[in-house]
Amino acid sequence: MSFLVQCPQCGHRSVYEFRFGGEVKQRPAPNASEAEWTNYVYTKANEAGVQKEWWFHRSGCRQWFQAVRNTVTNEVQESFFPGDTT
């Protein structure tokens, strides 16, 4: 693995500067069913293709952000801070 990740703040950096935070998933409501919670905690889409992910710029600005990455080619298509309106 040696692809570049685009930090919304610092720009393109080596993937080794980042911590991978997994797929972006919607956390169920507190009273959601056990099946929903089990699915949230244990199941991953494991997409072979484009997915939205969490990344943390550990050796840089130390910010969490989301990136859209193609898991087949490791191309990071875009990245942003969640909540930022663009």
Added chain:
Amino acid sequence: MSCPKDKITLEFNGKPVTARPGDTVASALYRSGQRIFTRSFKYHRRRGLLCLAGKCPNCLMNVDGAPNVRTCITLVRAGMRVTHQNASPSLENDWLSVVQHFDRLMPVGWYYKTMTDPRVWHTAEPFVRKIAGLGTPPSPDAVSGNYEHAYRHSDVAIIGGGPAGLKAAISEAENGRQVTLVDDQPELGGHLRYTKIAEAALPELVAKVQTLPNMQVLNGSYCFGLYEGNLLGIVQPRRDPDDAERLIHLRAGRVVVATGAYESPLLFPNNDLVGVMLSTGVLRLIHLHGIIPGKVAVVIGQSPLVEPVVADLREAGLQIAATVAPKSVVRAIGKKYVTRIETRDARHACDLVVMCGHRIPDAGLLHQAGARLEWNAGKGAFIPTDLPAHVSAVGQVTGESLSAAATLPPVLDPASKRAFVCLCSDVSSQDLANAIDEGFDHIETLKRYTTTTMGPCQGRMCQLPAIGVCARQTNHSMAETGVTTGRPPNPGVTLGALAGARHHPTRRTPMHYEHEAAGAAWLDMGEWKRSRYYQSPMGASEKQCVEQEYRAVRERVGLIDVSTLGKLDLKGRDVGRLLDHVYAGRFSDLRPGRTRYGVICDEAGIMLDDGTVSRLADDHFFVTTTTGNLDFVLQWMNWWLVGTNWDVYITNLTSGLAAVNLAGPNAREVLKPLTDCDLSTAAFPYMACRVAQVAGAEAILMRIGFVGETGWEIHFPAESGPDVWKAVMEAGRKFDIKPFGIEAQRLLRLEKRHIIVGVDSDALTNPFEAGMGWVPKLDKEDFIGRSALARLATQPPKQKLACFIMNEADLPEDGAAIMIGGQLAGRVTSARFSPGQGKAIGLAWVPAETAREGAEVQVRVRGRVARARITEKAFYDPDGARLRM
């Protein structure tokens, strides 16, 4: 480099060898009369110079302690120490060469066929290791030289400094781009350095490259991998002994591969004799080093490759005994060196055989990067196609100016045990044919079974002949047979270069040197140095020292450095809300001036970390984490804050604050003169916190009791660390205070049944089984792990963490097995000898039904089974009365 003008002396096997400036190690040795450079991997056959380009395994030697150095591309340096490898007693007389006479007993796949019994293998291994192999690695304490990593960036990286690479580099640089040009040879120029081509304008090209300001040239450096994101791994060997061998991580916007084409050997019996060389190798010797490697030569090859070579050799003064077509060669003959070539209709005496072999595009980097190698019959080569974006190729590596030598397929008939396809591991065309007969008839299985293409040359010399043999034996075409997958590193990289500089980052607490002066025995905890215990000047054992520290805390007073704890300062209106969400407990209702124990769980209800949460003011909290989990907790909190707009500001004060824990019956008396804070229980009860001056430093004091005695955890600015430590020790002198280390702390807390998350718990532990069911506040509307914990709360746990005490004087190791009725039933997580109990005590995972007072279990102690008893309560002060005193 300091040396007399035209003379450099190096040492070969202990004897001085004179070299000229510009010589490589191999050319200097050749000039001095050395003809045998290596002994082969398996049969110990003599091997001499072949390619002179760093592509073949024939010149590998040990240089200045580093094994397997390609001496033909390593420039000489005064004082270099070179020794041969894999031959005993010498290259000229190697008694192990007797092995080749038993080659019939060593069929292809010999290992797999004979070493099927572990006993046979264990007996045979030492001999096999001695007989087969390459260089020997240096012993760990004799590792010489420095290694370092460098990180570089450029718009364009050009790999290969031949004419195509030079032209591409100049053109890119003239277009204003930052260019890095990488070439593995000592000098730029590629084949122009040793071939006569009319268009050659080499000096101009090289001069131009050297004057361009936006050009960086890494010559004598090799690129071993082209990774995703256009990351190139480049090794820059050391130029002199004080230099570092450098691994350069070069990130390039675009990569232009101009690695050219190299020549590979022809296949005929005894094609590995000393004196059988590639034409490019011979021309390199002549034109780069001024060495004429023989008197009478036989040239094997086909038009149009042969004619220019013959002309060149004649001009150099060599007599050409014959020019023969590859398919007419029967074998080469010679005992030590080649003396004759036998063809179908003649024998030609000679002392040099020049093979005009196939030109193979050096497409390894492109293949690694994802290009496809496609057979092109017209060019007689596998040509790279489908190059990935941002990678391109120029020059002969694209197949340009290659024409199929009429020697294809490069295979003779019948196969011979002495026609070597793979020089690296002595695999012959007969071996390949046999392997195919045995069913390994796919090029990839053939490679793995015979190890062809897996040696130091990584297939450069052998891949095409191997594909040819495979194609012929299986009646497939070259295209159908295909190539094996190319992977980095190629060529090989020293482990030292990959490892880089031997830097071990070390974190020292502000009081480090106080501990050192007090005789600390160190414990490495992550990057931190912590005091395990303090050695006694009287030479007491570790056990005695720990017990003395233990007694000081229990009976008088002790001081421990806890600066390694993670320390987070949280400010803002919504901190309580964040902590309620992240911790399983409740903190929004914590009153200012109070401290509470907290546990962080994940969504599955698993315990991740624990620590204390202190409320200093309405909107100001101070949180501690365990030493190893600071980064995690900080990232975890920040993650949950993303997108919330909550008013929370987190500052990591871990390095900014020092911290100590002062504990023991006399702790209050020790601290009293150092602070203006009222320490009475009425004013400062258990689980309270205050901000006050301690020994002149602004400090946060928390009255908590991990070790089970009245005590204060005091956090203060790191720069005051040594002063506060000294002041406390001084104030404690009349109470005979002792500093205590991790060992005593672990013992003290074990008596109190205080667990250490990550030691007593693991990646599957929830609070209910850890005996901390009171921690999760399930009446909170929502928090991380609530759903899972609510469910776990309704299920009786299968296993529980329980205290045990040994019946006899045994001390189990951490991790020892718990047995019930002879069956494995659990494990010990922590065990220490308790001076208070006179026996070893500990924590262990046991089946839930066993986790009751008085239950009997067995513990495996160094192969023996010892008896132990489960206890439900802490061993020491189970009600915590001492903490409240």
